Amino acid sequence: MATLYSSVLDEIGxxxxDGDPAADTALTLEGIGQEFGVSRTVAREVVQVLVSLGLVESRRRTGVRVLGATHWDVMDPAVLRWRLASVERRRVVHELSEFRLAVEPTAVxxxxxxxxDAQREELRDLAARMEETGSRGELAAFLEHDVAFHRLLLQASGNLQFARMAGMVEEVxxxxxxxxxxxxEPKPEARRLHQMVADAVAEGQPQLAESAMATLCAEVLTEMSDPPA
Structure with a gap:
């Protein structure tokens, strides 16, 4: 049931x-149940999650209605994942890269x-692993180290609001x-900047850490601003 529920939620989300169904479109539990072959209970649970994410609203008299993007919880990992899977993914990454540029340098x-001390040591270890896997073109392994690196940086900030952004950064x-x-293959300059961030944090140099992260985020933003090859 959990797998079926998740697949229905992902598909409707x-x-x-993607804009189909468009904002103001009415949905019904019966329609969801018939299309996906699920019970009314599963359909109701799916709608409840969509309501919590701001994708639909449910009212007693008007039923379930699709909401526009301004209502979405765009920081939620599920919504981020759906947006990144859409045809607008490049624009979404650009938008999120702008947000990261505004926030991550301060966090680091x-x-x-x-x-x-343990976090400082782990950051250096992760940066070294990123260099190793990145230089060999091992993109899957590099990604896992990259995710862990940024998650640890946000947690190490000591600010709970920044720490809660880890899920968003991971989805990006x-x-x-x-x-x-x-x-x-991850660019050598990007790998070097990760190492600079790790070293600056490890050595307690906030200005250098902030500058290196700002440069790193700005490079990603520039890549997303360029037209696709």
Whole structure:
């Protein structure tokens, strides 16, 4: 049941994000049940999650109605995943890269001040692993180290709001790889900047850490601004 529920939720979520059904379209539990062959209970659970994500609203008299993008919980990992799977994925990554540029440099500056000794050591280890796997073109392994690196940086900031962004950053990183928005081999400059961030945090240099992360985020933003090859 959990697998069936998840597949129905993913399918309807992706459709709404893709604009079909469009905003103001009415949905019914009966219609969902008939199309996907699920019970009314499963259909209701799917709608409840969609309501919590801002993709639909459910009212006693008007029923279930699809909502426009301004209502979506765009920071939720599920909504991010659906948006990154849409035809607008490049624009979405660009938008999220702008957000990262505004936030991550500040977070790493805080990490340089507040990280524990264990976190500082782990960051350097992850940066070294990124260099190893990246230089060999092992994109899957590089991605896992990259996700862990950014998650740890946000946690090491000591700020719970930044730490909660880890899921969003992970979806962006995975989405770039899954949808072929990453180069076949991570660029040497990007790997070098990750190492600079790790070293600056490890050595307690917030300004250097902030500058290196700003450069890294700006490079990603520039890549997303360029037309696809």
């Amino acid at each position: 992706r459709r709404i994000v 500056a805080l990490a340089a001040r507040h990280a524990t 990183l995975r989405g770039r790889t899954d949808h072929d928005l990453m180069p076949p």
